[in-house]
Amino acid sequence: GPGVTALSSKPGPGSEPNSEDEADATGKRRRHGRGPARENELLSAAPKAHPVSAEPRRIHMDVEQAQALVRKLDAEKGIEDNVLSSVDQDKLDVDKSHGGSMGPIVIIRGLSTVKGLEGVELLDTLITYLWRIHGLDYYGMTETSEPKGLRHVRAENKSYNETNAPSGSEWEKKLDTCWQGRLERQDPLEIMTAKDKIDAAAVEALDPFVRKIRDEKYGWKYGCGAKGCTKLFHAAEFVHKHLKLKHPELVMELTSKVREDLYFQNYM
Ligand SMILES: [Zn+2]
Known part of the structure; x- marks a missing residue:
């Protein structure tokens, strides 16, 4: 039935x-x-x-x-x-x-x-x-x-037979x-996790591009480490945001390894 x-x-x-x-x-x-x-x-x-x-x-x-x-x-x-x-x-x-x-x-x-x-x-x-x-x-x-x-x-x-249906x-x-x-296929939750992993990896990969600068007058400042850039920020996280916004090609390059790894884990 x-x-x-x-x-x-x-x-x-x-x-x-x-x-x-x-x-x-x-x-x-x-x-x-x-x-x-x-x-x-x-x-x-x-x-x-x-x-x-x-x-x-x-x-x-x-x-x-x-x-x-x-x-x-x-x-x-x-x-x-x-x-x-x-x-x-x-x-x-x-x-x-x-x-x-x-x-x-x-x-x-x-x-x-x-x-x-x-x-x-x-x-x-x-x-x-x-x-x-x-x-x-x-x-x-x-x-x-x-x-x-x-x-x-x-x-x-x-x-059932092929003639009647x-x-x-x-x-x-x-x-x-x-x-x-x-x-x-991967479930949506795991895909979220993959995105989180990329974000976490990005933070790690971008850290060397945060220049910590001691300013006599203002205390610690955080400078953008991208080549030729002289921007300064109050906190490291702002440098990360700036890097993602203004230097996306650098971010892509730095996170490509982890994205590749995740891709292979998920689809290969
Ligand atoms: Zn910059």
């Missing part, structure tokens, strides 16, 4: 304290849950993913991709030990020893229940989590700071390119 039915399970950090009644921690479909009519309404109104998304092969790929996204986005936001990121190692070992090709399974331990999530159920829980916590519309291939409106859901089309492979390529790109 389409992903909307898994909307209620909201595992891991970020759960509201009073959402216990909603989250049965099993990801079980709530056919008789609160307002099934409303749920169906939402379901039919929600934009649909390409029917190829319902293919078992595709489900398998999407479980792994969605789980990687959960790990990545959780890490970016400092969310640790999300049960959805875990993979039951015993299960994997068993699968391997039997030559099986099963996907990952996540074990949800409630107060009195233990349940394994896998396949479609696991996928729906993962993409619901991505949407609720991270504002990521997996099938819609978008990411926002706050989830608003309806996210894309899997189309209920079990008998062409360009499935194109859609898959688009989906994978989008999320593989996201997985490789």
